[in-house]
Amino acid sequence: MKNKLMLTGVIIIILLILAAVFAPKIAKYDPTYINIKEALLPPSEEHLMGTDMLGRDLFSRMLFGSRIALTIGIVAVGLAAVIGVALGSIAGYFGGKIDSVIMRFADIMLCFPAFFLILAVIAVVGPSIFNIMIIIGLTSWMGMARLIRAEILTLKTRDYVLCSRVLGASNFFIITKHLIPNGIGPVLVSFVFGVAGAILMEAGLSFLGLGVQPPDPSWGNILMEGKAVLGVGWWVILFPGLAILITVLAFNLLGEGLRDALNPRIK
């Protein structure tokens, strides 16, 4: 049953990636083309998901929205992973003062509620797709740093690492040959969950009007616009919400599956 769930997650993610990559081929309309005459049409053959209050084709906007969601999710968490793995491995492997400084820094960063910190930075640098990616990346590496540090702390006392050192291995050899291959699993899992989190974060920011700015279509800002037509255009609210839900669900399923696969003890 667990495997089936993970497989479902993987299939959804693949479909999403395909949709994002081929968005211009699939979409029948320009996602930013305004046609007030066709405003708020319910779903039909012409407009699979209907149109929004400016008469833009919702399906096309959703397709292009998936591009933004996935790009932001993957790039932001990728950045976080690079920072987290680098800092966490250094802290864990070398220990001592370096470790306390890095981890104390992470502790401090963790004291800020992520959303508040991100909003504060956005207030300063202004919202844009690029900024959002970087900001989410810079504010979400701490978990991964802690994970890889914890892994390395236990791995580096394993007998095979000690043996390797007795055999004359350099730090570089030990880190790349023993520690990272054996310790990367939890980071991978955390990466997948992180993408889900970042997609939710972007949607939330865009929903508040502080993320991706119109006319660029993001699931979050489509929802924001949908709020204005609450009660008249249910489809403008239904589809982006479902898209976020399903995407986040898919990444969470994949993450859960990966975790079980990497950690056979918990069944």
Next chain:
Amino acid sequence: MLLKVKNLTINFKNDDGPVKAVKGIDFEINENEVLGLVGESGSGKTVTALSIMDLLEKKTCCVEGEINTSFNRVRGKNITMVFQEPFTSLNPVLRVGEQVDEVMLTHEKASAKEARSHTLELFRKVMIKEPERVYDSYPHALSGGQRQRVMLAMAISLRPKLLIADEPTTALDVTIQKEILELIMRLKEELGMAVFFITHDFDIIKKIADRVLVMKNGRIVESGLRKSVLSDPKNEYTKKLIDAVPSIGGAFPGKGKKTGEVVLEAKDLTKSFYLEKGFFRKHSSRISAVSEVSLKIHEGRTLGVVGESGCGKTTLARLLVGLLKADKGEVRCPEKNIQIVFQDPASSLDPRMRMGDIVLEGLTIRGAKRREKELVLREILFNARLNYKDRMKLPHEFSGGERQRIAIARSLAVKPRVLILDEPVSSLDVIIQKEVLGLLKDLQKELFLTYVFISHDLRVIEYMSDDVAVIENGRIVELASREKLYESPQHAYTKKLLRSVL
């Protein structure tokens, strides 16, 4: 007859189908006797005991056959059990006394006050010093031996008919082991109960059992009175098991001379550790692990280092190979070529590396050419009695003994002169233990190796060593040749250790 087991079969439901853990066994336990059940790990001993206790999870396994008792089988009251791991068998968040009280409270509907005084009485019976203090302690504040006494107090609370003891002394130090065994035997006499004693150690059987069952792969391969099984085993496997038990007096002299070249020397080695600061503790405390240890080892000889857990022998091993830096003193090794083999082969092999790569790691680090590595691999695998064909397998595909041979091969691949062996056979079953010890002996002769052999087991130490150092609290209390040490020990601690060997 107290208990009769008829055609007991236990299957575990696994992802890859059922696994037969116990395959139709029959036996009886008589009143007031000690029945010993011997077998190696995975032979089905514990599962058998748990099925008698009715403690197996119904969801994951299926028990067939009959278990009949002459008394009313009430778990915790007249049939009780003591487990192997004293450190995890008590609930960490409840006071020790409360946990013992529970037996009275559950089965006798006693008042809290009655239960408490009964528990304190029991604590005295199992020779716990300061019973009141222990009553109010949490388990982590007690030593392993004390915890096992608490477990025993719990088990004898309501004068059970049958006590099942599942390797109750295996996790304890030798001196404590002896005390606990004696305690169990005394309680058995006092309370007139039967004891079903499960162990992997024939030495314990020799000392306490009236009758013996030998178990292998879920079957009972031999049973009978202790004397007849020990002196005249019928089954091949039983013979092998008994032969494999190391015993005092089974030494195996090496070839090295006392006058040979000194290949490893330590002078005044001292090392302390600092305990990390706790949440509410400002100052860290210093613990000295090794103090002023000096030793000298001549080529081709084996120095045995013996001591109980926490005595500093592992720290000494790490100082000798340079994994730790000494606070004071120095290690001299002319050729700088010392390697080490650790206790747990499961943790000493990188689970993601192939066997061939593991063995050749030292050469890879030194940047050896592929052809050279290939040659060394064939030679070393042959020496370590490993199959060249298995070089692409991952560690988990090997048995415990094979893994330890892989670890030995890895160390030998870089052609060291000195090998530190840190409890190299302690986590292995006796038969495998004997094989590995034999291999080490052979390798020493073939390659003229020098060993520092660290162990808690005086029997294994005697088997392997030319000279023996006894360590207590980080200091060498006695260092002598094997004959001298075993025949006329000088230091009180050495005597105590030797007495505790059964």
Next chain:
Amino acid sequence: MIPILFGITLISFAVIHMAPGKPTDLVTQLNPKVSMEAREKLNKIHGLDKPLYVQYLDWIKKIGRLDFGKSFADSRPVIDKIAERLPITLLINVLSIFIIFIVSIPVGIKSALRKGAPFDKISTVAVFIGFAIPSFWLALLLISFFGVHLGILPVSGIVSLDFEKLNLLQKIFDLSRHLILPVFVLSIGGIAGFSRYMRQSMLSVEHQDYIRTARAKGLPEKEVIYRHALKNALLPIITILGLSIPALLSGSVIVEKVFSIPGMGLLMFESVFMRDYNVIMGILIVSAFLTLLGNLLADIAYVYADPRIRYEK
């Protein structure tokens, strides 16, 4: 502790000074009539002409006196603005933690005990959905259903307009009616997460040796679960509670915005839109302090719950 407090102020300060130009530029840029002179004057008033580290030291001294400066928007002291908003945010967060606990712990225990049974399967599906559902979307759905469609629950604000005229009972009733939807939306992610943790924790405790010991003693199953397993299973939950406070606070921005609740989250949102830097800095620091306080409380609770740590003293 002190270094963390120090770090919090340093990062808050750094964030605001990351921007090219000065905070006062915004005020002055909007008005091209403001002369260079006036601009410099303004900078001087706010101390912006001094080197950064001096500005930081001045600022941190003020913070020591709880003086976060004045809001650019309405010139009121930042601390007053936060003080009037904070209780509302705390109220919905504390209620939410309470709801999370009373729902997720029993759910987690029950699904662990009946692993694989229908209840476990249904709750697992619910947990996954609860984890993935965007809170703002859920809020919109609830508003349109309960507020617009059924019209039985208020969808904005925290009290009705005629609140002052009500008697105490009516006041409590009115407040509760307003809080139902926001607290539910704020709790949903936590309920999902904690149910999962509780289930996992319970499952791992179930296989511990001391549980087997308890069974071997002949204890009834209920005692084994509630006396022996539960206490141990709850330990990690305490730590996770401490760690989840920032997430809850984060959530209050969206919830307060959607339901127009005048709490600290909404204040943050408004200040970000208006680039009211002093307020933003103030909220950032207050929220970090709250997290720190939460972690401290969780640590203390843990020390009392786990005798192994208590003994370290």
